Amino acid sequence: MKKVINKSLLLIVIALFSNTTNAQKNEEKLKAIQFHNKAVYLMEDIWMRDPYIELAPDGYYYLSCTRQNSNLKLEAPKGGIEVFKSRDLVSWESLGVIWNTSQSAWGQEMEKRAVSSENMHNIKEAMVWAPESHFINGKWVIVYTSNQGASNLMLSKGAELKEPFAEPFGQDFGKHHDPAIFMDGKTPWLIDKCAEITQLKEDFSGFIGEPVKIGPSNRKMGHEGCYIVKIKNKYVLFGTAWSTDTMRHGTYNLYYATADKVTGPYNERKFAGRFLGHGTPFKDKNGNWWCTAFYNASKPVLSGDDAKQMDLTDTAYTINKQGLTLVPIEFKIVNGDVKVIVKDANYATPGKEEVQKF
Known part of the structure; x- marks a missing residue:
C-alpha cells in the first residue's frame, strides 16, 4: 500500500x-x-507545412495548413482540412477536420483520381495542400491545391468556419499551384503559379478576364508560395525559391518585388528572408507583422550559427523545427519603395550558397 x-x-x-x-x-x-524581435517556436507536436494565419473579427487567429492524412485520421482515400484557432498565437485549439473530400463533388472526383491510373504521386489518397482560409465580407473563402494536380475554392455559409461550404466553380476551378487571395479594396484577385494573378468576381462566383503574368523585372521569382500585401500605395509580391535555384538544394527562402499596380510592372527581386519559403505575412492584434515558417528540409534541424558557417549546397537544410515558427518582420518605406526587414538575425541575410547577389 x-x-x-x-x-x-x-x-x-x-x-x-x-x-x-x-x-x-x-x-x-x-x-x-x-x-516582436525574435522568432517564436510554437505547436511543437504538430506536423504541418504551408501555415497560413488569419485574424478574424471574432478576435481569434485561425491557422490552416497542409496536414498528412494520417494526422487527420481519415480513411483513405479521403483528404481534408484541419483548422486551429488561438486568442494569443501561443495556445492553439484544433477545430478538427472542418471538411473532407467525401463531402463535395470536387473532392469525390479527387478521391477517384487518387485510386486510379491518373494518380500523380503514387499515394492512394486525395491530399489537400496549402489551404488558406480568408475571412472576406462576412464569410470564409478557402482556397487550396491537392496532390492530384487540381485546386478548388470554397465559401462558408456564414461567419463560422464550418460546413456547409459552397463550391461556386464546381469542378471547373482549374489547376492553380498554391492559390492565395488578395483583396485590393473590394476587388478580389487570385494569386498562384509564382506568379500569375486573375481577377475574381466580388461574390467569388467566377473569374473576370484572363490571368496576368507578374514577377520581378530581372529574373524569375521562384516556383511556389506567392502572396501579395499592400503597404501604403505599393504592392509587395512575395514568392518562394531555393537559394541555389536547384530544387531541394540549399535553403527554402522568401523573396519579394514591388509595384505601383497589382498587375505590375514589378521591380527587381529582393531578398525577404532565409528559411521563410512559403511564409505568409500577417498582422497581429498589436499591429506587428509576422511571417509564418515551417520545417522543409532533408536533414536534421541546424542551429542558426551552423547555418551561417556550413556549406548547404548538397541538399535541403533549415533551422525551423517541425511545428509552427513565427518570425517578426516589418515594412519600411525607403526612398519611395517598400523594404522588407526581418528582425531575427538568423533569418535576415542570405547564406553563402545564395546564387543571387543582393
Missing part, C-alpha cells in the same frame, strides 16, 4: 511540475510575441 501511495504522489508531483513548466514556457512565448 505504501509503495502504491508513493507512486501516486510521484505522478502528481510530475504532473504539477510539467504543468508549471509548460505555463512558464507559454509565458515566455507570450512575452516574445509582445517584444
